Amino acid sequence: MMLMTSKGTPRVKAVVSQPLWAALRSATAPQSIADLLASCPGTYDTVHTALKRWQDRGAVVRHTGKPLRFRLVDGADSLPPDGRSETAKTNMRERSARQRIWAAMRVLKTFDAPTLRMTANATERAVATYLNQLQRARYVQMTERGFRQTGRVSVYRLARNTGPKCPTISRTDGKTFLIDNNNGRRVDTSPGAVSLGRKREAPFADGGVG
Numbered sequence: 001m002m003l004m005t006s007k008g009t010p011r012v013k014a015v016v017s018q019p020l021w022a023a024l025r026s027a028t029a030p031q032s033i034a035d036l037l038a039s040c041p042g043t044y045d046t047v048h049t050a051l052k053r054w055q056d057r058g059a060v061v062r063h064t065g066k067p068l069r070f071r072l073v074d075g076a077d078s079l080p081p082d083g084r085s086e087t088a089k090t091n092m093r094e095r096s097a098r099q100r101i102w103a104a105m106r107v108l109k110t111f112d113a114p115t116l117r118m119t120a121n122a123t124e125r126a127v128a129t130y131l132n133q134l135q136r137a138r139y140v141q142m143t144e145r146g147f148r149q150t151g152r153v154s155v156y157r158l159a160r161n162t163g164p165k166c167p168t169i170s171r172t173d174g175k176t177f178l179i180d181n182n183n184g185r186r187v188d189t190s191p192g193a194v195s196l197g198r199k200r201e202a203p204f205a206d207g208g209v210g
Helices: 015-026 033-037 044-056 086-108 113-120 124-136
Strands: 003-004 010-012 060-063 069-072 140-144 155-158 168-172 175-181 186-188
Touching: 010 155, 015 044, 015 069, 033 044, 033 069, 044 060, 086 113, 086 124, 086 155, 113 124, 124 140, 124 175
Parallel strands: none
Antiparallel strands: 060 069, 140 155, 168 175, 175 186
């Protein structure tokens, strides 16, 4: 049921991965590994290996807490032979772009969208979408507003530099959350939950970059 790779890590066979994927698809709430083992063959190691692989490929979201719980990303379809759904492949491309953009922000400290696109080798849409998400979560702040008629672009600063892992987006129960993968922080960025025009009354507890 469990083979070992040349590096000593478990290799999950289809007899484990297929029932596990089916259990995640049918679940109505995030599942712990113990929950999944109650309806799937395998061991803790094989299930954990499969979940980690699917998480790395953008098909599974991990919820922090004790115990850890997992769920499929919204819209995930059946499991292809290589373990990647079309949704997962799209998520992987988006996550890769977000990681490059986040890394560029951490280096530049202050930036505009064209500079980010060039530095991170990302599309205009990817930069604009991620900037908006980070701005709604107060991770990025606008320091100079652009003016289209004169060609002046908006300038931003990274207000919360929490670590090397890019924050990601999760949608649950009709709400959108930004997940900080460095400290586990969740920020509700749903429409109506935040206002980009509203000033904060107090500085962030863990500071930011100047």
